[in-house]
Amino acid sequence: MLGEEHRTMAERVFGIGIIGAGRISGAHARAAGEAGSTRLVMASEVDDKRAHEFEAKWHVPVVSDYMEVLNNPEVDIVSLTLPHWLHEPIGIAAAQAGKHIFVEKPMADSIEECDRMIAAARANGVKLFTGHTEQFLAPNVKARQMIASGEVGLPVLATDCWYKAFGVAARPPWFLDRSKGGGMWLMNGAHMIDRLTYLMGDRVVSVKAMVQTRFHAIQADDTALAYLEFANGTGATIAHTGYKDHAGAGVDQPGGEIVITCTEAQLKIVDRNRLFRSVPGDRGGAWEEVVVDRVDTTTVELRALVSNIVNNEPETVSVEQARHIVDVMTACEMSSQTGREVRIND
Ligand SMILES: NC(=O)c1ccc[n+]([C@@H]2O[C@H](COP(=O)([O-])OP(=O)(O)OC[C@H]3O[C@@H](n4cnc5c(N)ncnc54)[C@H](O)[C@@H]3O)[C@@H](O)[C@H]2O)c1
Structure with missing residues (x-):
């Protein structure tokens, strides 16, 4: 039997905020509507044309300053559908604002950036789920x-x-x-x-x-x-x-x-x-x-993240796994630059 506190959590509808209304953002908006215990609250986009298109299609406010999404108490989870170099700074800001994070792959551009994101998520008690669709x-x-x-x-x-x-x-x-x-x-x-x-x-x-x-x-x-x-x-x-x-x-x-x-x-x-x-x-x-x-992978991923939050369990795509992929990616780049085999020590 679930305890009362747990039951409340399990029955909760989680508000979703999307930051970055580009190519993949529609998959996250659709998932927010289909996952079952989530609803799309708002989005943020710096490009006016994309902002208007997103607003017209998904019927939620789209703001230019992502801090408005992070400061909205109705937003529990943020989808970071952003250029790769923005995953780290906006991911850390999201963790500091107490929002759970559904970041598109790869987690970040380097393992140093991954480590800072993981530390921020752990310090603020939020999930950091990387959308490894495969x-x-x-x-x-x-x-x-x-x-x-x-x-x-x-x-x-x-x-x-x-x-x-x-x-x-x-x-x-x-x-x-x-x-x-x-x-x-x-x-x-x-x-x-x-x-x-x-x-x-x-x-x-x-x-x-x-x-x-x-x-x-x-x-x-x-x-x-x-x-x-x-x-x-x-x-x-x-x-x-x-x-x-x-x-x-x-x-x-x-x-x-x-x-x-x-x-x-x-x-x-x-x-x-x-x-x-x-x-x-x-x-x-x-x-x-x-x-x-x-299957609609983004919906399945979002359901997994919600389950991770409700059951207070580690992310289905573990932060170690997501970090490992970035480690392998960057080791391949280093191997290409040096012409040598590169060992992975994570
Ligand atoms: N899972 C998949 O199969 C899949 C497919 C495509 C893309 N992706 C991932 O999705 C992420 C986004 O890729 P994309 O192709 O949609 O990129 P994109 O460039 O089309 O979209 C990114 C959007 O973020 C906006 N943006 C930039 N700075 C912003 C800010 N400060 N505040 C708010 N919005 C801002 C841009 O204007 C742009 O519209 C990447 O991590 C990419 O790897 C995953």
Whole structure:
């Protein structure tokens, strides 16, 4: 039986404030309406056009100063859907204002920034939940279950390839500047490291990588190739490009293709929404689809955060995991700069 205090918490409706009304903000607004025990209260956006569009679509006030969101007593949780370089300063301000934080991935641009955010969250008794979507996608969840249960044997190695057009003209200026957290590596490398560590069920201990700018005249990367070594001695590779947009430069893959080779079968995840496993066939095997339901990942993530708050339990995406992904991302950049393998000591 829940105690009275607990019951009140469990029945509470949590107010959501969104800071940054850009590309991904709609997913957070929708989740606030669908998670069940949450409601969207307000948002903040510095760009007037985006502010008006958000206000018209979601029917909540949109202010230019995010401190108004942090000072609103009706806001319990803030979604930080911001350029990467603003995750840390606004995340710390949110923690100091006593708001639980749902920050989009990656947690921040460096482990030093992560450490300051984690310290602020812990000092102020608020949750710090990083939106590592890949851990909530149905094909990934099912594949992880199949690996953890042993039904496909032990994982041996994985490959993760994702090729897409960079779309320079449509990108905001911060995305073309690494000093502001821009580039494909922080945007999509974060997803690829997240899903590989999740699927393989292990931590990375060493990396060798190249993170380069090959297609565009920008101050941020558009190409990455990485080898990750896991603690148990298995490994994975990542290949990612944000190639030129003109026709014929490449073929867009919405979410890439991951193949996990295990001792008893292979698993393949395509475009983030289809899962296949290898079965015996005439010519050394064939792919058979494992049908999974589609889920709205942001809604599932928000429900998990609310459950973490209500039950006063650690974040479902632990701060250590989110920090580890940033550690691996930045170690890959360092490996690329030095030409050497970089050990991960977190
Ligand atoms: N989970 C996913 O699949 C997924 C997909 C896309 C983006 N993301 C993540 O979402 C985050 C945002 O990415 P995006 O593509 O939506 O970026 P974006 O540039 O489209 O949106 C960011 C918005 O923040 C606003 N902003 C900047 N400074 C502000 C301030 N001080 N106060 C209020 N608003 C401010 C900008 O004007 C912009 O509208 C990033 O962390 C990114 O990695 C996640």
